[in-house]
Amino acid sequence: xxxxxxxxxxxxxxxxxxxxxxxxxxxxxxxxxxxxxxxxxxxxxxxxxxxxxxxxxxxxxxxxxxxxxxxxxxxxxxxxxxxxxxxxxxxxxxxxxxxxxxxxxxxxxxxx
Amino acid sequence: xxxxxxxxxxxxxxxxxxxxxxxxxxxxxxxxxxxxxxxxxxxxxxxxxxxxxxxxxxxxxxxxxxxxxxxxxxxxxxxxxxxxxxxxxxxxxxxxxxxxxxxxxxxxxxx
Numbered sequence: 001x002x003x004x005x006x007x008x009x010x011x012x013x014x015x016x017x018x019x020x021x022x023x024x025x026x027x028x029x030x031x032x033x034x035x036x037x038x039x040x041x042x043x044x045x046x047x048x049x050x051x052x053x054x055x056x057x058x059x060x061x062x063x064x065x066x067x068x069x070x071x072x073x074x075x076x077x078x079x080x081x082x083x084x085x086x087x088x089x090x091x092x093x094x095x096x097x098x099x100x101x102x103x104x105x106x107x108x109x110x111x112x
Numbered sequence: 113x114x115x116x117x118x119x120x121x122x123x124x125x126x127x128x129x130x131x132x133x134x135x136x137x138x139x140x141x142x143x144x145x146x147x148x149x150x151x152x153x154x155x156x157x158x159x160x161x162x163x164x165x166x167x168x169x170x171x172x173x174x175x176x177x178x179x180x181x182x183x184x185x186x187x188x189x190x191x192x193x194x195x196x197x198x199x200x201x202x203x204x205x206x207x208x209x210x211x212x213x214x215x216x217x218x219x220x221x222x223x
Contacts (some may be wrong), residue, residue, distance in 0.1 A: 032209055034211055034212075036214075041218045042216070043202065044202070044204075045216040045218050046212075046213075047215075053213050089154070091212070093206060093211065095209025098143050098168075099144075099162065100143070100157075100160070100204070100206060101113075102147075103154060103158070104153065105154045105155070
């Protein structure tokens with residue numbers, strides 16, 4: 001079946017540091033890939049997405065590229081801010097079987 | 113503005129009670145999902161539904177059931193609540209192969 005594995009946290013960075021959160025997936029078909037963000041006390045919000053191989057999703061300075069050859073969708077940001085502190089979830093959606101799977105989440109804390 | 117609405121933000125129930133968690137979406141999505149979120153365990157899929165009256169078990173269906181009588185509404189039922197079902201419950205919906213939209217979550221405490 002489908003599954004998503006992402007880097008375990010927590011991750012603590014200083015402001016303006018470079019961020020990478022690794023995500024790999026297993027899927028039987030050709031899924032769409034997503035990163036969601038959950039700020040404290042809130043629900044999950046879509047951060048960015050990519051629907052096919054080599055697509056790059058980007059939003060709010062975050063980027064991730066859909067790599068079919070390595071089955072990965074790593075999240076990156078060049079310079080994090082305190083306001084980026086949140087839990088980040090990698091996810092896939094498979095149109096072949098209605099499946100929607102999430103990784104375990106990575107908690108990011110950015111210190112001033 | 114698209115919306116997934118869960119009926120309660122916070123609930124406190126007693127052990128053995130029957131509990132209903134309701135979720136409504138206004139996007140005409142085929143798929144609806146119920147997850148629970150616990151610290152260190154991420155999001156775990158309880159049940160999902162891909163059409164009216166259709167349902168599929170997720171990874172942790174034990175102790176839960178669901179109902180989807182109308183396309184926009186997906187209910188999660190705890191037949192006899194237990195303390196180990198204390199958790200945050202998240203409802204989501206999506207169109208086939210597309211991104212999911214989430215409700216604000218229901219924090220359920222079973223005492």
